[in-house]
Amino acid sequence: MHSRPGTAPTIETIARHAGVSTASVSRVLRGLGGRPDTVARVRAAATELGYVPNAMARSLRGGQSRQVTFAMPDIGNPVYIAMVRRIQQVVRAAGYRLLLHSTGADPAEELAALRALADRHSDGLILCPIRVTPAHLEELARSAAPVVVIGSVPEEVPVDSVRADSVTGAELAVRHLVAAGRRRIGLLNGPADTVPGAARHRGYERGLEVCGLPHDPALTSFGRFDAVSGEAAARDLLARVPGVDALFCANDLIAVGALRALRGTGRDVPADVAVVGVDNTDLAEACWPPLTSVDLGSQERGRLAAELLIARLDASGRPPVSRLAVQPRLVVRGSCGSTAGTTATHKEMS
Structure with missing residues (x-):
């Protein structure tokens, strides 16, 4: 028995189906345990109703959304399609989902992608700008989450980067x-x-x-x-x-x-x-x-950028900044x- 078409199961519907309190359901779904029979009933009800945990709720609870973003100038350009393919391979293998943001090479859109990291919908960002303005440098320096730039950034900006020569x-x-x-x-x-x-x-x-x-x-x-x-x-x-x-x-x-x-x-x-x-x-x-x-090694730049981002997300402390170059x-x-x-x-x- 699943929820009605078009409706997502909630804690309340799971509680009714399992015959337990909403507080018990909340504890089980948050991984806080409970009586073995209660845990079993809640999990069985959640599975039967097709319950999928909300990614944002998980991020607020555990500090990670398991999502990363790639912001590129033009999703129709074959260069960025090649990058997406390699980035996707790396982040998927690491257990992350990839979100795509086509900025139209608009600096305002790129800055918005940087600022959106504070909302915690994404754990990190791969940014590929074709212009780097003073506003970019300011946002990169105070980013709320790890960022890797595909392109060149000044040495004093503390972000990883992968550039082509x-x-x-x-x-x-x-x-x-x-x-x-x-x-x-x-x-x-x-x-x-x-x-x-x-x-x-x-x-x-x-x-x-x-x-x-x-x-x-x-x-x-x-x-x-x-x-x-x-x-x-x-x-x-x-x-x-x-x-x-x-x-x-x-x-x-x-x-x-x-x-x-x-x-x-x-x-x-x-x-x-x-x-x-x-x-x-x-x-x-x-x-x-x-x-x-x-x-210019588009696929290689995508792969290296994704690996740098995942390494920084998984690292403890503050690893040294990496500056990589791909030879033409x-x-x-x-x-x-x-x-x-x-x-x-x-x-x-x-």
Whole structure:
């Protein structure tokens, strides 16, 4: 016999079903024991009625909700889907549920996720911001629960972090394009005021410098980290600047848009224009031609962040802050006219 459809069993319904007082039911469900026959009857009634303990009540009682949150800029971006998969594996194995919060890259939403930790609906937070403001640093410093940042944070902020070396990754891409004979390499970037946007730009400039090529500001375009922006930026750049023979795109979504623009303007990839993306998402292999892309270790960053968070939740005392970095590698496919399936690291290209 279960409760009526649409109604959840309560302490009162369990007490009536077991023939005991509500106080007895409360003691048993709180793990405080009682007479053996009473405990047996209450547990049997709870099972028969389909009683599920309330997670928030458990958190107030025992200090943990057994839930952790992942706050990411865009749940539709394949990068964050890859992170979710690995984070989920780690937290599930540790006995936690994973809550997802898609912030839209809005700092206010990210700050709200940090402040919500005080409500104890979640035991900890993995935060992946693309902008880190002074308000972020203040909230991180006084967080009510453990936080791990996927990204870079200043040394003085006492939170664990896992970052990608985007600067080196962008340099890898440019050096590969130059080695393939390209000399007019455009950069299709996301917003300049974001952490990844700034890092891609620094790496692009460094790659040109290492290869002895001048930096032409006309070859750089800033937009959004999506395919629509990538297509518009590519069309604009190709129309404004003659002789562009390669495009380095700040993520795979931008690269998808760039490929669409190149097809629409009658340019062959890679014969006329080579294309490189960033993130090595599932999109890279699904494109035609398959997309050469810088792998920034999205899955690895997700795994490491989850392991750091679980370790801090399980630790006694205050362990030292961990700062981890995942090294990039270039995965070469047909969009550069190079041998598909090969990879390169910064050490190998040095």
